[in-house]
Amino acid sequence: MSQSFSNNINSLNTFNTFNAADHRPNILAWLSPLEPRLRHQDIQESRVEDIGEWLLQTEEFRSWCAGSGGDESDSAVLFCRGDPGAGKTYIR
Amino acid sequence: MLTSCDISSLVIDSLCDQAGGQDVAVACFYFDFAAQKEQSPTSVLGVLLKQVVGGLDEVPGEIVRAYENQKKVIGGRGPRLSDIVGMLQTTTSKKRTFICIDALDECVAGHQAKLLGSLSQILQKSPGTRIFVTGRPHIEAEISKRLTGRVTSVSITPRRDDIISYLRARLDEDITPDAMDSSLEADILKKIPDDISEMCVWLPILGRIP
Numbered sequence: 001m002s003q004s005f006s007n008n009i010n011s012l013n014t015f016n017t018f019n020a021a022d023h024r025p026n027i028l029a030w031l032s033p034l035e036p037r038l039r040h041q042d043i044q045e046s047r048v049e050d051i052g053e054w055l056l057q058t059e060e061f062r063s064w065c066a067g068s069g070g071d072e073s074d075s076a077v078l079f080c081r082g083d084p085g086a087g088k089t090y091i092r
Numbered sequence: 093m094l095t096s097c098d099i100s101s102l103v104i105d106s107l108c109d110q111a112g113g114q115d116v117a118v119a120c121f122y123f124d125f126a127a128q129k130e131q132s133p134t135s136v137l138g139v140l141l142k143q144v145v146g147g148l149d150e151v152p153g154e155i156v157r158a159y160e161n162q163k164k165v166i167g168g169r170g171p172r173l174s175d176i177v178g179m180l181q182t183t184t185s186k187k188r189t190f191i192c193i194d195a196l197d198e199c200v201a202g203h204q205a206k207l208l209g210s211l212s213q214i215l216q217k218s219p220g221t222r223i224f225v226t227g228r229p230h231i232e233a234e235i236s237k238r239l240t241g242r243v244t245s246v247s248i249t250p251r252r253d254d255i256i257s258y259l260r261a262r263l264d265e266d267i268t269p270d271a272m273d274s275s276l277e278a279d280i281l282k283k284i285p286d287d288i289s290e291m292c293v294w295l296p297i298l299g300r301i302p
Contacts, residue, residue, distance in 0.1 A: 006302030025257050027151050027159045031171060032138030034130065039122045041103040048261040051254045052102050065107075068188075075244035076222060077227050081229040082096055082248030 055080070096226035097122065099248055100194035104225055107190045117189045119143035128192040131199060133206040136171045140191055141176055144183050155179055165166040177210045181217035190222045196235070204231070208238035217244060255285040 015086040055061055100122065107118045119140040123131060145151055159180070162169045169220065171179075177206070181230050192213070196204060210222055226248070250258075259281055266272060 021150075023159070024151055024154075027155060027290075028142050028146060029140040030159055030162075031145065031155075031176070032135045033119070034120050034135050034139040036139060039124075040101060040104060040120060040259065043097045043122070044105065047098045047101055048258050050257045052099050052248075054244065054251050054253065055099060055102070055248070056106055058246060060244050061103075064108075064224075064244060067190060067220075068214075069221070069223070073283060074219070075242055076223050076233070077211075077243040078222075079227045079235055079237050079243055079245045080099055080224070081230060081232055081245060081247045082099070082226065083228060 096195055100224070104192050105214065107192070111190075115187060115220050117144045117147050117183075117187050118192070120192040120194070122194040123196060125198045128198070130198050131203070133203050133210060134176060135170065136193075136203075136207060137173070137176045137180060137210055138171060139271065141180050144180070144187070144189055148183075148187075152179070152183065154182060167251070172240075173206070175208065177213050180214050182216060183217065184218040184221045188220060188222075189218075190224065192224040194226050197231045203240065204234065208235060212239050252285050256259050256279075256281055259284060279296055 060078065065073055067074040067076070071077055093126055100120070104120050107116075110116070111118055121136050121139055121144070123136075128301060142154075153203075156173050158171060184190065186250060186274075196207075199207065215221060215223070227235075263272065263277060263280070
């Protein structure tokens with residue numbers, strides 16, 4: 001009796017642990033139906049190498065990237081303003 | 093030639109390269125006019141959380157519990173915005189997180205305000221979180237209003253080096269390379285960037301002449 005009870009508990013525990021890991025894809029899908037990875041790959045492939053690299057060297061980008069929200073002058077948000085097609089109209 | 097998508101994808105790749113080996117999460121989203129319906133604040137913030145959680149060894153208990161609870165009601169409900177924001181507050185406090193959002197101006201105006209409000213709530217709990225946003229200049233006022241005192245802004249205009257990189261790439265793709273000789277190529281790489289730089293200087297001035 002007690003043997004079969006503890007067996008049951010064991011199988012229940014195994015089932016629960018298994019359950020959480022097993023549900024991982026379902027839980028991720030439940031969080032959002034969107035999949036931005038493909039869009040990122042498309043853009044990455046069509047991007048001309050080195051273009052816009054200068055931004056990574058600017059003081060604004062560097063301090064945004066290195067900041068940790070510790071002091072009052074820290075900017076957690078970096079906004080890059082421009083036309084989504086900026087430049088496209090110059091050369092076609 | 094130099095679009096906000098290019099800038100976003102460059103920044104995302106550079107952050108991912110830096111993150112390699114370190115305990116850092118990078119999450120991104122590209123807004124698109126054509127898909128406005130699916131891009132609600134809940135699903136956009138949800139997909140950011142999905143990317144952060146996707147990089148963890150285990151799904152945090154808080155998220156597993158929320159999932160189990162919602163599955164029990166009306167045959168399975170989606171997560172609520174307040175739940176997603178709460179879960180993002182917790183996960184971003186535990187792990188340094190970079191959030192990149194491209195073309196925020198392509199998001200429905202009402203959604204934009206909600207999204208920015210949620211990002212502000214996340215920053216309140218986790219001020220070390222870094223948020224990168226691109227968009228047309230007119231949304232800057234809205235961003236500054238919702239995320240007061242936390243925003244630095246940079247203007248994205250093509251630089252001379254960008255124009256040269258772009259021309260080089262296009263010349264490489266030339267399907268009639270016989271028509272090109274080295275002096276013509278050198279001429280193109282010099283003349284066009286010069287002319288464009290001049291146009292960039294003069295166009296705004298000409299625009300002001302009545």
